[in-house]
Amino acid sequence: MKLQLALDLVNIDGAKEIVSEVAGFIDIVEIGTPIVINEGLHAVKAMKEAFPALTVLADLKIMDAGGYEVMKAAEAGADIVTVLGVSDDSTIKGAVEEAKKSGREILVDLINVKDIAARAAEVDALGVDYVCVHSGYDHQAEGKNSFADLQAIKSVVKQAKTAIAGGIKLNTLPEVIAAGPDLVIVGGGITGESDQKAAAAEMKRLVSQA
Ligand SMILES: O=C(CO)[C@H](O)[C@H](O)COP(=O)(O)O
Numbered sequence: 734m735k736l737q738l739a740l741d742l743v744n745i746d747g748a749k750e751i752v753s754e755v756a757g758f759i760d761i762v763e764i765g766t767p768i769v770i771n772e773g774l775h776a777v778k779a780m781k782e783a784f785p786a787l788t789v790l791a792d793l794k795i796m797d798a799g800g801y802e803v804m805k806a807a808e809a810g811a812d813i814v815t816v817l818g819v820s821d822d823s824t825i826k827g828a829v830e831e832a833k834k835s836g837r838e839i840l841v842d843l844i845n846v847k848d849i850a851a852r853a854a855e856v857d858a859l860g861v862d863y864v865c866v867h868s869g870y871d872h873q874a875e876g877k878n879s880f881a882d883l884q885a886i887k888s889v890v891k892q893a894k895t896a897i898a899g900g901i902k903l904n905t906l907p908e909v910i911a912a913g914p915d916l917v918i919v920g921g922g923i924t925g926e927s928d929q930k931a932a933a934a935e936m937k938r939l940v941s942q943a
Contacts, residue, residue: 734910734913734914734915734916734917734940734941734943735760735761735915735916735917735940736758736759736760736761736916736917736919736933736936736937736940737759737760737761737762737763737790737896737898737916737917737918737919738751738752738755738759738761738762738763738919738920738923738924738933739763739765739792739898739918739919739920740752740762740763740764740765740768740920740924741765741766741767741768741920741924742765742767742924743768743924744768744771744772745768745772745775745776745779745780748762748764748768748776748779748780749779749780749783749784751923751924751929752780752783752784752787754929754930754933755923755929755930755933755934756784756787758930758933758934758936758937759787759933759937760788760916761787761788761789761790761812761813761916762780762784762787762788762789762790763789763790763791763792763918763920764776764777764780764789764790764791764792764811765792765920766792766793766794769791769792769793774791774805774806774808774809774811775809777789777791777806777809777810777811778809778810780810781809781810781811782810788812788813789810789811789812789813790811790812790813790814790815790840791806791809791811791813791814791815792815792842793806793814793815793816794815794816794817794842794844795814795815795816795817795820795824795828796816796817796819796820796824797820797821797824798824798827799816799820799823799824799825799826799827799828799829799831800827800828800830800831801827801831802814802828803816803827803828803831803832803837803839804831806837807831807832807835807837811837812837812838813837813838813839813840813862813863814828814832814837814838814839814840815839815840815841815842815865816828816839816840816841816842816861817841817842817844818841818842818843818844818846818852818853818856818864819844819845819846819852822855822859825839825841825856825859825861826859828861829859829860829861832862838862838863839861839862839863840861840862840863840864840865840896841856841861841863841864841865841893842865842867842898843856843864843865843866843867843882843886844867844868844869845869849866849882849885849886850885850886850888850889853885853886853889853890854889854890856893857889857890857891857892857893860892861893862893862894863893863894863895863896863915863916864886864890864893864894864895864896865895865896865897865898865916865918866879866882866883866885866886866895866896866897866898866899867879867897867898867899867918868898868899868900869899872899873899873900878899878900878905879897879898879899880897880905880908880909880912882897883895883897883909883912883914884912887912887913887914894915894916895913895914895915895916896914896915896916896917896918897909897912897914897916897917897918898918898919898920899918900921900922901917901918901919901922902919902921902922903922903932903935903936906919906922906936906939906940907939910939910940910943913943917936917940919936922936923936
C-alpha cells in the first residue's frame with residue numbers, strides 16, 4: 734500500500750518546502766488542482782525538477798480532450814495524471830492512449846459519480862492504472878467520506894489499482910487501511926498538522942504494514 738501527499742492550498746515554494754520535510758515518508762506527491770489553477774503546469778515541472786526521484790501526480794481532473802491534456806502534463810514531468818470518471822469514455826481512452834506512449838499512468842477520479850461500482854468496472858475495462866474513490870471538499874463539508882465506496886469498487890476493479898482520497902486523517906487511516914486500497918491519498922491530514930513530518934512518518938508506518 735502506498736501513500737500520496739496531496740498539496741492543494743500552497744504555492745510552488747510552499748509545496749517544495751513541505752516535500753523537503755516529508756519526502757522520505759511519501760511515495761507520490763500530488764500537485765493539486767488549486768495549485769495548477771493558480772500556477773499552471775509550471776508547478777508540476779518545478780516539483781519534478783526539485784525531487785526527480787519522487788513520483789509526481791498532476792491532479793488536472795481532466796473532463797475533455799484527454800489525449801492533449803495528458804500530453805501537456807507529461808511534457809511538464811507528470812508521472813500520473815487524473816481524469817474524471819464522469820467524463821466520456823472517449824476522453825478516458827484518449828488519456829490512456831497518450832499516457833502509454835510515454836510510460837505515464839492515468840488515475841480516474843470517481844468524484845461525483847452516482848453508480849460508483851458500475852463506473853469503476855467500466856473505467857477499469859478501459860485500461861486505466863488507478864480507480865480512485867473521492868469525497869471532495871464540498872462533500873467533506875457535508876460530513877461525507879468515501880470509505881463505503883472503496884469497499885464497493887474493490888470487488889469490481891480487476892486490473893487497475895484502487896485508491897481513496899478525501900479528508901483522511903490519522904484517526905481514520907486504520908479504517909481506510911482495513912478496506913485494502915493500493916493507494917491512500919492524504920492532503921490536510923498531513924499539511925494541516927503542526928508537525929507535518931511526524932504525521933507523514935506515522936501514516937507511512939501504518940500503510941507500510943498493510
Ligand atoms: O483533490 C482534492 C480535492 O478535490 C484533494 O487533493 C483530496 O481531497 C485530498 O486532500 P484532503 O485529504 O485534504 O481531502
